[in-house]
Amino acid sequence: MEYLNQNLESLRQTFQTFVGAVKDSRGGVLAIVPSREGSPSATCQGQWVHSAYDPRKEAQSWAEQQVREWKEGELGVVLGVGLLYHVEALALVKPPDSRLAVVVPDVSVFKDAAGARPLGSWLNTIQWITGTPEEMAEQLASQSTPLRFFTYGPAARLHVEEHQRLETSLRRIMASKVGGRLHVAVVGPIYGGSLPIAHYVVSALNELGHRVSWLNHNVHQVSYEAFGSFREERHRLTLQSRFADVLSLSTMAHMAEDPPDLVLAIAQAPLTLAVLQHLRKKKFLTAMWFMENYRHLTYWRQMAAGYDYWFVIQQGECLDALKRAGAAQVHYLPMAADLTVHRPMTLTAAEQQEFGGDVAFVGAGYSNRRALLPRWVSNEWTFKLWGNEWDGAANLSSVLQRNGARIDTDTCVRVFNATKVNLNLHSSSGIGLDAQPDFVNPRTFELAACGAFQLVDERTLLPDLFTPEEVVCFRRTEDVRQLIRTWLTDTAGRREHAEASRRRVLRDHTYRHRLQELLVAVGLNQPDRIGSILRGERSTVQLKERAATVPELVPLLSRFPPGQRVELKDLAADIRARAPGRQLAREELLVLMLDSYRAEKKDLI
Amino acid sequence: MTQRALLIQLARLGDLVQTIPAITALKEAHADWIVDLLCPAHLEGIGRVLPGISTVVKWDGAAWNRRALLAEKEFRPEHVVEADADLRAIAKEPYDYAFVLNQHPRAILAGALLARESIGTITGGPLEQKLSPWATYVRAVASDRGENRIHLADAFCGMCGVSPPKHMMPMQVPFASLPLDLDPIGQSDGPWVGLLVGAGDQERLVPVTIWARLITDCLNSLQRSRIVLVGSEQEEERAHSIQTALPPSLLGRVWDTTGRLSLTQLAVVLTRSQVVIGSDTGPLHLAAAVGTQVIGWYFARARVHETGPYGQNHWVWQAAETGGEEARLITPHRWPIDETIALLSHQATASVTDWSLLTSHRDRWGAYYVQAGQEPIAPFQREAVWHELHPSLV
Numbered sequence: 001m002e003y004l005n006q007n008l009e010s011l012r013q014t015f016q017t018f019v020g021a022v023k024d025s026r027g028g029v030l031a032i033v034p035s036r037e038g039s040p041s042a043t044c045q046g047q048w049v050h051s052a053y054d055p056r057k058e059a060q061s062w063a064e065q066q067v068r069e070w071k072e073g074e075l076g077v078v079l080g081v082g083l084l085y086h087v088e089a090l091a092l093v094k095p096p097d098s099r100l101a102v103v104v105p106d107v108s109v110f111k112d113a114a115g116a117r118p119l120g121s122w123l124n125t126i127q128w129i130t131g132t133p134e135e136m137a138e139q140l141a142s143q144s145t146p147l148r149f150f151t152y153g154p155a156a157r158l159h160v161e162e163h164q165r166l167e168t169s170l171r172r173i174m175a176s177k178v179g180g181r182l183h184v185a186v187v188g189p190i191y192g193g194s195l196p197i198a199h200y201v202v203s204a205l206n207e208l209g210h211r212v213s214w215l216n217h218n219v220h221q222v223s224y225e226a227f228g229s230f231r232e233e234r235h236r237l238t239l240q241s242r243f244a245d246v247l248s249l250s251t252m253a254h255m256a257e258d259p260p261d262l263v264l265a266i267a268q269a270p271l272t273l274a275v276l277q278h279l280r281k282k283k284f285l286t287a288m289w290f291m292e293n294y295r296h297l298t299y300w301r302q303m304a305a306g307y308d309y310w311f312v313i314q315q316g317e318c319l320d321a322l323k324r325a326g327a328a329q330v331h332y333l334p335m336a337a338d339l340t341v342h343r344p345m346t347l348t349a350a351e352q353q354e355f356g357g358d359v360a361f362v363g364a365g366y367s368n369r370r371a372l373l374p375r376w377v378s379n380e381w382t383f384k385l386w387g388n389e390w391d392g393a394a395n396l397s398s399v400l401q402r403n404g405a406r407i408d409t410d411t412c413v414r415v416f417n418a419t420k421v422n423l424n425l426h427s428s429s430g431i432g433l434d435a436q437p438d439f440v441n442p443r444t445f446e447l448a449a450c451g452a453f454q455l456v457d458e459r460t461l462l463p464d465l466f467t468p469e470e471v472v473c474f475r476r477t478e479d480v481r482q483l484i485r486t487w488l489t490d491t492a493g494r495r496e497h498a499e500a501s502r503r504r505v506l507r508d509h510t511y512r513h514r515l516q517e518l519l520v521a522v523g524l525n526q527p528d529r530i531g532s533i534l535r536g537e538r539s540t541v542q543l544k545e546r547a548a549t550v551p552e553l554v555p556l557l558s559r560f561p562p563g564q565r566v567e568l569k570d571l572a573a574d575i576r577a578r579a580p581g582r583q584l585a586r587e588e589l590l591v592l593m594l595d596s597y598r599a600e601k602k603d604l605i
Numbered sequence: 606m607t608q609r610a611l612l613i614q615l616a617r618l619g620d621l622v623q624t625i626p627a628i629t630a631l632k633e634a635h636a637d638w639i640v641d642l643l644c645p646a647h648l649e650g651i652g653r654v655l656p657g658i659s660t661v662v663k664w665d666g667a668a669w670n671r672r673a674l675l676a677e678k679e680f681r682p683e684h685v686v687e688a689d690a691d692l693r694a695i696a697k698e699p700y701d702y703a704f705v706l707n708q709h710p711r712a713i714l715a716g717a718l719l720a721r722e723s724i725g726t727i728t729g730g731p732l733e734q735k736l737s738p739w740a741t742y743v744r745a746v747a748s749d750r751g752e753n754r755i756h757l758a759d760a761f762c763g764m765c766g767v768s769p770p771k772h773m774m775p776m777q778v779p780f781a782s783l784p785l786d787l788d789p790i791g792q793s794d795g796p797w798v799g800l801l802v803g804a805g806d807q808e809r810l811v812p813v814t815i816w817a818r819l820i821t822d823c824l825n826s827l828q829r830s831r832i833v834l835v836g837s838e839q840e841e842e843r844a845h846s847i848q849t850a851l852p853p854s855l856l857g858r859v860w861d862t863t864g865r866l867s868l869t870q871l872a873v874v875l876t877r878s879q880v881v882i883g884s885d886t887g888p889l890h891l892a893a894a895v896g897t898q899v900i901g902w903y904f905a906r907a908r909v910h911e912t913g914p915y916g917q918n919h920w921v922w923q924a925a926e927t928g929g930e931e932a933r934l935i936t937p938h939r940w941p942i943d944e945t946i947a948l949l950s951h952q953a954t955a956s957v958t959d960w961s962l963l964t965s966h967r968d969r970w971g972a973y974y975v976q977a978g979q980e981p982i983a984p985f986q987r988e989a990v991w992h993e994l995h996p997s998l999v
């Protein structure tokens with residue numbers, strides 16, 4: 001108690017409210033255990049929060065590792081409270097002119113720390129961030145300096161959920177503020193369901209004002225399929241795999257010729273682990289948006305360590321599994337809709353006739369759909385089934401449209417618009433509802449964006465994305481017929497849900513939102529690189545201000561529009577373009593020399 | 606008035622050594638000039654002993670790399686200021702002339718930054734990339750091949766605006782003590798044969814088994830001979846593999862220096878060898894420069910008429926091209942092992958399928974090679990080239 005009072009007394013002057021909250025808290029989250037060396041250590045639920053041997057030494061070594069990344073002027077933000085040994089160690093080695101903040105999701109833990117040992121005057125130099133995760137995110141987002149996060153794992157694991165909520169909230173807040181222009185290379189798949197999403201991603205990045213290099217491997221689909229025509233599987237797989245290697249290499253050649261700030265791969269992008277490792281060696285940042293069910297498509301196990309950032313549509317075990325497989329950064333990023341594609345439409349009578357109906361389902365013939373959809377065909381309503389891979393589904397042949405041909409996106413959107421009740425049944429390999437119903441498929445967002453009414457099978461991640469007033473869920477297959485019956489007769493209710501769900505998409509679930517969040521997530525981890533670009537810190541204006549000591553550079557910088565981001569390669573390209581017929585200034589030669597070394601570093605092939 | 610000239614050679618050891626004739630010729634033509642050398646920092650030791658060089662200016666490529674990495678992450682005007690300060694530290698006043706002997710952009714930019722006038726591989730501004738007549742010639746022979754062209758080292762002279770040197774003296778190697786256990790090298794009866802175990806490019810590597818056979822046969826044939834394995838740190842494993850393949854009874858006559866010598870110590874070891882064998886590598890040219898006879902095995906992309914060891918009385922086995930574009934990269938199917946040993950034993954050499962043996966000579970137009978056993982009649986094509994490219998010098 002003596003330590004607690006002393007420590008809180010020293011804090012009272014500066015952090016009165018915080019001290020009050022600590023005093024009022026119950027404490028007792030941590031069990032204080034003496035370490036071998038004598039100083040107090042702690043456990044929580046049987047696991048050590050600090051070293052059992054020497055917590056100070058362990059904290060020093062942790063701090064020394066963290067501080068290498070910490071740039072002057074950044075606000076260091078520590079996740080994980082424990083007994084604050086690590087915070088103390090970091091406070092001692094922090095760069096000059098940098099400040100340190102600690103996220104305190106539960107003041108009880110702080111109370112345990114303050115009661116365990118005397119804390120020094122450094123306590124008053126720390127900014128203590130408390131409140132709900134959303135409130136803490138607001139506090140951090142309001143800082144004028146770039147944030148640099150440091151996670152002290154053993155203590156941070158006590159509040160994983162709070163930290164995830166804080167990060168999500170922070171990403172959203174920051175996403176609305178960012179303004180710089182990045183160069184993003186989007187690497188798409190050769191074919192498949194993620195291909196249209198790659199297009200949406202490219203559009204969203206363009207809309208956000210970033211420069212996009214679109215590596216569209218779909219142009220190689222014919223060749224890829226031709227290699228798949230060999231009878232022997234061994235031949236087929238070898239050739240297709242080698243072909244994917246060549247495409248991977250061609251991606252690298254693109255990177256070498258026009259180096260991006262970020263390489264964003266879309267699920268099934270043909271990038272091999274070797275190429276990813278080579279890109280990392282050459283200091284390229286890579287990210288993968290894996291919009292697949294990680295339980296079914298498992299190549300992430302081999303690729304996990306290859307990408308710097310993973311974005312996935314599942315949470316919980318999916319995040320842990322990727323981290324175990326070697327992924328350094330894994331973030332949840334649900335699907336979305338593209339408002340220029342998925343939109344309400346006014347259909348002609350003929351279109352209404354062709355695409356419309358009481359009930360419809362659009363999708364491929366997975367086994368659970370083959371088993372369940374026939375139960376929902378009825379004489380009470382018209383039913384239309386759209387999509388391919390329905391061969392052999394005799395009990396659905398009467399409702400199958402266009403003989404089971406593949407349906408393009410435009411037709412999908414027309415069907416969504418023309419149908420009273422759109423069924424949205426997530427695929428699974430069983431015969432019932434998905435046994436592990438977590439992620440939310442793109443269709444959910446696309447239907448909502450179209451202002452269409454949908455009945456969707458319940459998903460654990462859906463409540464965070466849509467409310468029951470926006471999207472109607474079913475938990476049991478036997479409820480669906482009654483739900484159809486009910487909603488077919490409730491035109492106004494359907495309209496209210498559909499409109500509410502569209503409003504929700506407009507507010508929260510477009511690809512624009514997702515890409516902003518993705519870039520901010522990368523920016524928060526790279527405050528001095530991607531982060532600084534997003535904050536617009538590399539504009540001509542800022543560089544000109546900095547160039548006060550080199551006035552000769554000002555004319556070079558003045559050639560770029562004030563708000564434009566200027567990099568070394570841009571300056572060099574401009575000098576080269578204007579070189580013929582004139583004598584180059586010394587500063588121009590120096591820029592070219594620097595650029596020749598930069599170019600060599602990016603010489604990938 | 607004394608002129609200050611900077612000779613810029615930012616390539617590898619072999620190119621730096623091949624620059625010696627140009628330096629010698631420049632000093633012959635302009636005895637009162639101060640000629641400095643700009644070379645990669647790690648070659649400074651060799652640069653210092655090149656005849657005719659006043660000061661060696663080190664090019665710190667690693668520092669430029671670090672700076673470029675930072676500038677790429679976030680360009681700041683300070684990067685330009687720092688780069689400028691570094692350059693001013695190595696050359697306070699601009700040189701009157703820079704002789705730029707590489708076509709690499711950074712050598713050309715270095716010339717533009719450090720001197721009032723650049724001469725050498727390009728004409729015009731540093732970005733114009735208009736090759737000088739001599740650089741055009743070098744590029745053309747590299748693609749056309751053929752015999753009796755101007756040697757690269759003499760083409761360097763042409764780029765500097767001077768004829769090949771009248772006199773070439775062996776490079777004077779400064780005293781450098783060797784590690785104690787290696788000090789006996791070359792100090793007793795021999796012959797001591799230096800063997801260059803590696804090469805900068807993978808394609809120029811002689812297989813380990815071939816080197817092992819050559820060593821075995823050499824030590825068996827020449828009773829008092831010793832073999833000195835020469836190579837860098839990266840070649841230690843290769844040297845170890847070679848020794849593993851040798852009969853244990855011969856190991857006492859093999860001296861492994863790989864990874865243990867500085868460049869100056871390397872020059873000492875090459876001086877103490879009576880003959881040095883290897884593919885077209887920097888140490889082979891260094892051996893020739895210090896006055897040691899060399900036997901080169903030229904294959905892959907190496908061509909004796911362009912980059913044969915400079916000087917007189919060197920031997921080169923040149924693998925034959927078999928025609929076609931892909932043949933430019935010559936991969937020998939057999940190696941002139943017995944024939945090389947015959948050379949070491951001063952015996953007549955038999956001809957070898959797919960290889961020809963050439964010997965080096967020098968005249969006023971520079972170095973040239975002729976087939977072994979033939980009269981050293983200077984090929985007249987070289988004179989014609991000098992007439993065409995540099996009529997004022999002829």
